[in-house]
Amino acid sequence: MNKIQEATQAYFNEQLSENFQRWEFACKGNPCCGRSAPISQELVDILQFLRSIFDVPFIINRGFSCQIHNMKLQSKLTSDHCLGLAADVSVPPGTDIEDIKSTALHWRKLGAFGIYDTHFHIAVRRRESDPFREWDKRVANE
């Protein structure tokens, strides 16, 4: 392995917290930014806080999205995913996502929480003054 490959591997394998490594948050587009993963440590910290309390696997479906990939997803360019401030997290069936949300609300910098049937969207605030945003898109509730 050459020096560039070593550095790349070290970047992706970086342990950001007890249960999360940087590659889990990398952009899933291809081709675009080469799976870059500039993710907020604050976001990782809140995820670790929740992961430790609920003690179930958290699968990061989407962490950072670069502008090119974001366009393909037809997501807003102002999306928190583009700033590395948001993640979409799948949890095992039967996990009480509302319970995860009420626990997440204890985190002062929580910026958004969206509930879906099998996953949740979570984001940290850009600025202290940002309003908290929340939504519930579970099919059963529509």
Ligand SMILES: [Zn+2]
């Ligand atoms: Zn990308």
Ligand SMILES: [Zn+2]
């Ligand atoms: Zn999201």
